[in-house]
Amino acid sequence: MKRLGGRWIDQWEPEDQEFWDNGGKRIAARNLWFSIFAEHLGFSIWTLWSVMVLFMGPQYGLSAADKFLLVSTPTVVGALIRIPYTFAPAKFGGRNWTVLSAGLLLIPTVLAAVVMQPGTSLGTFMLVAALGGVGGGNFASSMANINAFYPERSKGWALGLNAGGGNLGVAAIQLIGLLVISTAGAAAPRIVLYVYVPLLILAAIGALLFMDNLGTMSGDTKALREVVKDPQSWVMSFLYIGTFGSFIGYSFAFGLVLQNQFGRTPLQAASLTFLGPLVGSLIRPVGGWLSDRIGGAKVTLWTFLALGIGTAVTIVASNLNSLPLFVTAFISLFVFSGLGNGSTYKMIPAIFRAKAQSEIEAGAGKAAALLRARRLSGALIGLAGAIGALGGLFINLAFRESFMTAKTGVPAFVAFLVFYGVCFVVTWAVYLRKPSSVKSSEHALAGL
Numbered sequence: 001m002k003r004l005g006g007r008w009i010d011q012w013e014p015e016d017q018e019f020w021d022n023g024g025k026r027i028a029a030r031n032l033w034f035s036i037f038a039e040h041l042g043f044s045i046w047t048l049w050s051v052m053v054l055f056m057g058p059q060y061g062l063s064a065a066d067k068f069l070l071v072s073t074p075t076v077v078g079a080l081i082r083i084p085y086t087f088a089p090a091k092f093g094g095r096n097w098t099v100l101s102a103g104l105l106l107i108p109t110v111l112a113a114v115v116m117q118p119g120t121s122l123g124t125f126m127l128v129a130a131l132g133g134v135g136g137g138n139f140a141s142s143m144a145n146i147n148a149f150y151p152e153r154s155k156g157w158a159l160g161l162n163a164g165g166g167n168l169g170v171a172a173i174q175l176i177g178l179l180v181i182s183t184a185g186a187a188a189p190r191i192v193l194y195v196y197v198p199l200l201i202l203a204a205i206g207a208l209l210f211m212d213n214l215g216t217m218s219g220d221t222k223a224l225r226e227v228v229k230d231p232q233s234w235v236m237s238f239l240y241i242g243t244f245g246s247f248i249g250y251s252f253a254f255g256l257v258l259q260n261q262f263g264r265t266p267l268q269a270a271s272l273t274f275l276g277p278l279v280g281s282l283i284r285p286v287g288g289w290l291s292d293r294i295g296g297a298k299v300t301l302w303t304f305l306a307l308g309i310g311t312a313v314t315i316v317a318s319n320l321n322s323l324p325l326f327v328t329a330f331i332s333l334f335v336f337s338g339l340g341n342g343s344t345y346k347m348i349p350a351i352f353r354a355k356a357q358s359e360i361e362a363g364a365g366k367a368a369a370l371l372r373a374r375r376l377s378g379a380l381i382g383l384a385g386a387i388g389a390l391g392g393l394f395i396n397l398a399f400r401e402s403f404m405t406a407k408t409g410v411p412a413f414v415a416f417l418v419f420y421g422v423c424f425v426v427t428w429a430v431y432l433r434k435p436s437s438v439k440s441s442e443h444a445l446a447g448l
Contacts, residue, residue, distance in 0.1 A: 010215035014151040028149040036165035042138025043169030051177035055189040059118040068400035071252040078136015079389035085137035086382020093213030094145035102204040108132035113193040144378040156346040160288025167281035174274035223379035237387040242423040243340030245391010280334030287342020297431035299343035304424040306336040349377035
């Protein structure tokens with residue numbers, strides 16, 4: 001197809017140390033930082049309604065169940081749109097798509113400012129929130145793009161930094177919401193939206209001027225069909241439901257849980273909700289860093305054990321009606337899901353890199369095998385990201401049902417505890433049990 005725009009790079013060999021040292025690393029880093037900024041804003045707009053619901057007092061006429069349903073809407077849209085977004089950098093160019101996707105975020109932001117007032121119907125709110133779901137797609141396109149820029153030895157840190165910086169967008173918009181509620185009051189939600197309009201324009205301009213398109217990604221339309229045939233793809237997608245699904249689901253739900261289970265005011269809830277996404281985002285690169293050193297599967301295994309323990313403590317705290325214990329345990333869920341986000345995403349390119357190395361040893365061409373590995377890992381990053389984000393939908397629907405029937409979040413937490421147990425067993429059985437279902441040579445090469 002005809003190439004759009006400029007700044008195309010046709011020769012990109014990050015695994016070549018000389019190439020990397022003589023300019024490759026600098027170019028990759030520049031693209032990484034501008035990608036992080038755009039993705040950061042994408043997460044903010046995606047989770048916008050976790051903040052807007054804190055402004056919705058009784059005059060809005062929405063029940064707790066209505067609000068959980070509202071925040072579930074952008075979650076599912078963001079999850080489903082991640083698959084086409086994954087392939088957008090290959091089709092249109094990473095720079096070009098970052099410019100366009102940042103500009104698209106202006107639509108739900110401006111519309112939210114229009115409808116955010118008492119008297120607006122739940123259906124209208126859900127429609128605008130659904131449009132905000134496109135912000136969830138930015139993660140998939142950004143990760144697929146950055147995955148192509150970096151060599152295997154640096155993917156854990158680079159992808160962790162890219163994702164962690166993006167995830168910080170959740171905490172950022174919640175902090176801005178806290179600032180607005182504490183200064184202008186709960187009747188001024190539009191101020192939050194006015195902050196983001198110029199930032200989105202700045203992100204689009206920055207990508208236009210400083211990012212690059214990789215020609216080596218062009219014309220890739222078969223990768224998804226290849227990865228869906230690989231059992232490892234479905235295992236990794238399932239595990240990502242437990243890590244990222246937890247992070248994004250709890251990010252949407254934290255404030256509502258505090259309000260409905262502990263009777264917190266909007267200001268009291270907003271003063272706590274940002275803490276979870278903040279620490280979860282900051283620690284995500286640490287998950288990738290640890291995986292580079294001790295293996296992604298080991299980090300992921302212990303992450304699920306820790307998530308199970310944290311969930312058990314939230315159940316105890318709920319039954320004791322202890323807010324300090326509950327908040328501590330709930331924030332720990334963000335910490336461990338953040339670590340797991342980094343470790344699972346390190347495992348994805350490592351698995352395909354290991355398969356490529358096996359093909360090379362069997363006589364395949366090195367350049368072609370490594371290029372195919374980058375294509376497939378980029379496709380799985382999008383697939384796993386989409387399926388994993390659906391975990392956020394399940395979490396909010398579980399809370400909705402739990403509060404409707406039991407007036408408490410305990411039944412939902414029990415369900416989450418069981419799920420983390422299943423994830424722990426799957427991680428051990430597939431990647432750490434001897435003999436592993438992964439070929440022993442690939443197992444070692446993948447750093448699992």
